[in-house]
Amino acid sequence: MTSAQPRVAVIGAGPSGLYAAAALLASAADTGVSVDVIDRLPAPYGLVRYGVAPDHVKMKSVIRVLQKPFDPAEVHFLGNVPVGREDGGLPLDVLREHYHAVVHATGSSVDRALGVPGEDLVGSVGSGQVVSWYSGHPDHLGSAPPLDHPGVAVVGAGNVALDVARVLAKTADEMAATDIPDNVLAVLRGSAVRDVHILIRRGPQHVKFTPAELRQIGDLAHADVIVHDDDLLAGEGPDRSGIDDRRQHQNLDMLTAWAAADIEEGRPRRIHLRFLRSPVRILGTDGRVSGLVIERNEVVDGRVRGTGEEETLDVGLVVRAIGYSAEPIPGLPFDEASGTVPNEGGRVMRDGEPVVGSYVTGWIKRGPSGVIGTNKGDAIETVEKLLEDLPNLPDPKAPGREDLLASLAAHGVEPVDWTDWLRLDAEEVRLGGVRGGADRVKVAELAAMLAACRGA
Ligand SMILES: Cc1cc2nc3c(=O)[nH]c(=O)nc-3n(C[C@H](O)[C@H](O)[C@H](O)COP(=O)(O)OP(=O)(O)OC[C@H]3O[C@@H](n4cnc5c(N)ncnc54)[C@H](O)[C@@H]3O)c2cc1C
Ligand SMILES: NC(=O)c1ccc[n+]([C@@H]2O[C@H](COP(=O)([O-])OP(=O)(O)OC[C@H]3O[C@@H](n4cnc5c(N)ncnc54)[C@H](OP(=O)(O)O)[C@@H]3O)[C@@H](O)[C@H]2O)c1
Incomplete structure (x- = not known):
């Protein structure tokens, strides 16, 4: 008691x-x-x-x-x-x-695994690793993904997949106004990424995006959104009779409009939405990702199954955004x-x-x-x-x-206590002023975080 x-x-x-x-x-x-x-x-x-x-x-x-x-x-x-x-x-x-x-x-x-061959290659990473890196998590200081190839695949149809695709499709100048650490900004400045392919294993009516997040990729200043819908969104789009979630209707409205319009406006980067596609093999050259074999799926009785129809995407980075443990x-x-x-x-x-x-x-x-x-x-x-x-x-x-x-x-x-944290907080705000235009810039290295906490 x-x-x-x-x-x-x-x-x-x-x-x-x-x-x-x-x-x-x-x-x-x-x-x-x-x-x-x-x-x-x-x-x-x-x-x-x-x-x-x-x-x-x-x-x-x-x-x-x-x-x-x-x-x-x-x-x-x-x-x-x-x-x-x-x-x-x-x-x-x-x-x-x-x-x-x-x-x-x-x-x-912990990033969940896809369980496909080639997942251990350099350039095959979980979204947790990429997000932690651009967010300045001290565990991931040295985890920069290779951005030296124009093609990137992001697997998953949730908001994390959209976050990763959007950040990689934005320019370094756009990201400079955020709290990302200087070393992350430097890597983004050198990025060769041009085409980000979001691989969605089911159809447009099954995405887990929220409409506000989906809309943001359509509003990007320097990237076009290209919907590869294989006619899934033609005319009125998929049958909506069983859909009672308002957000799914909003997503479908947006996707149908994007698919109908020719919105490829020649912006320097592109986000491709590819439905009914799953990765089956990550290809490697000299130990690093050199391509991704994807398979077309069909959904039968609510279950996803491969059709055997394969194609290869020219990518140097595969990010799986398929959930965590x-x-x-x-x-x-x-x-x-x-x-x-x-x-x-x-x-x-x-x-x-x-x-x-x-x-x-x-x-x-x-x-x-x-x-x-x-x-x-x-x-x-x-x-x-x-x-x-x-x-x-x-x-x-x-x-x-x-x-x-x-x-x-x-x-x-x-x-460290709350007062110590407030010192680190103030230091990050100060660094934001030094960069200019950012509310704060993260201190990412653990020793530097602790030094700022202790006022050193
Ligand atoms: C990439 C990403 C983006 C997201 N974006 C949004 C968004 O824009 N809007 C939104 O509403 N939701 C968003 N979410 C969802 C939201 O972040 C989660 O719902 C929420 O953070 C879960 O809270 P939590 O406290 O369970 O876990 P967490 O936020 O992960 O907190 C866990 C804490 O535990 C600490 N910890 C872990 N292990 C130990 C240990 N052994 N000892 C001591 N401490 C430990 C960690 O350092 C961490 O501070 C996002 C999620 C992800 C993955
Ligand atoms: N801005 C925001 O509000 C924001 C931002 C980020 C995250 N969040 C929230 O944080 C939570 C986690 O987000 P999340 O994106 O990690 O998870 P999520 O919403 O559960 O999405 C995970 C996606 O991965 C797919 N997937 C799972 N296993 C797969 C596999 N083996 N092959 C291919 N695809 C696979 C799922 O497809 P199926 O549907 O077919 O299973 C689903 O589309 C969510 O609740 C999200 O809304 C919110």
């Missing part, structure tokens, strides 16, 4: 973790709970910082909402604290000695198929029983889908379960803050 002041750790300072922290804080007047938010990076915000495309500046303003729990310093931030990772940091069982409950909000950062958390159950931690409403479950004091929220709970706002209701559900359990959770061995700091020091972990 809980007798000490209840202490909760939220691991992961992305949207789901920060919505969970806010929901816990909202209960504090009744529960007296104290909350620490822990992230392996010195910077908070997860995929808002390292996923949301750099040119989606408005979307990033959600940070103003997400940061609220830290503002009057009611919730503590412990950045630069990896938890439960084999490459160092604080073991999860040690962390557990300090808290009544732990909410895991570590997201899904989470990294298993040592000591917790993990479902490989869904890439999530088994749970009921956020309570972690093993063999049908709750794992006492362990909760999940966000992508690690429900899988890699949903926009930032989706994580709010998800986090509230998890916190409700936690608060139901809280009075009966056993007191931890070492609930004092000094105990936690001693454990971190014993494991060679030097945390």
Whole structure:
């Protein structure tokens, strides 16, 4: 039974973790709970910082909402604290000695594989790697994809595929007004990319794009959109009788109009939308991608199957944007198929029983889908379960803050706090002014991030 002041750790300072922290804080007047938010990076915000495309500046303003729990310093931030990772940091069982409950909000950062020959070639990459690179994630400083060939294939029909295609189709001058680090801008300046092929395994009525994101590729100043629809969009387009999602109708309206119009206006770059196409083999020369064999599909009874009709795309880079999986958390159950931690409403479950004091929220709970706002209701559900359990959770061995700091020091972990992060934040804003026209420029190297945090 809980007798000490209840202490909760939220691991992961992305949207789901920060919505969970806010929901816990909202209960504090009744529960007296104290909350620490822990992230392996010195910077908070997860995929808002390292996923949301750099040119989606408005979307990033959600940070103003997400940061609220830290503002009057009611919730503590412990950045630069990896938890439960084999490459160092604080073991999860040690962390557990300090808290009544732990909410895991570590997201899904592993790129799913296509499972086709040639996937290991240089120039065959996951969207996570490309996005992390252009977003200045410290793990991906040296992960620049090869952009020295005019052709690129992006596999997938979700918003991430659109993000990657759009960023690669924009000019470096267009991207200079964003927060991308200088080294990324330099690579984009030297880009030879001209044709970006988005490969969609099903038909136009099945895309997972949202209309606002699809519209953006049609509005690009320096790239044409070319719809290769094999007459799928001729006339009225595909049968819409079973479609009740307004967004799908909007997508189809846009795609049908693009297919009907001759919108190839001679812009220097082109985004090709290719429906009913799947990659079957990535071709290589001297260990790097030199082409992609794709197969035409048909959809029978809702299932995609290849027709055997193949063609080869002249590409030097293949980006798969086909979804993510989470990294298993040592000591917790993990479902490989869904890439999530088994749970009921956020309570972690093993063999049908709750794992006492362990909760999940966000992508690690429900899988890699949903926009930032989706994580709010998800986090509230998890916190409700936690608060139901809280009075009966056993007191931890070492609930004092000094105990936690001693454990971190014993494991060679030097945390940064919210004030430290604000110093890095200010430095990035300063660098934006130095570049000119950008609100901020990311500091990407971990040592430089830490130096800025410490005011060095
Ligand atoms: C490329 C991309 C672009 C997107 N763009 C948009 C968009 O424009 N608009 C929109 O609404 N949604 C967008 N989304 C979806 C949105 O980002 C997600 O819904 C949301 O970020 C999921 O939140 P999360 O907290 O579960 O995970 P994440 O945001 O991934 O946060 C996880 C956090 O956990 C930390 N962490 C991981 N492992 C550890 C560890 N072992 N120890 C300590 N900390 C750890 C990470 O550093 C990270 O800060 C995008 C997603 C992707 C992939
Ligand atoms: N601006 C924004 O709001 C924004 C930006 C980025 C991401 N997000 C959100 O973040 C979440 C994740 O986005 P996402 O794009 O990674 O996922 P997603 O929306 O689930 O799209 C994944 C795509 O990959 C395809 N796919 C899966 N396996 C494949 C395979 N083996 N071969 C070919 N194609 C395959 C899927 O096709 P099928 O449909 O046929 O399965 C689907 O089109 C989504 O909820 C998204 O809306 C939002």
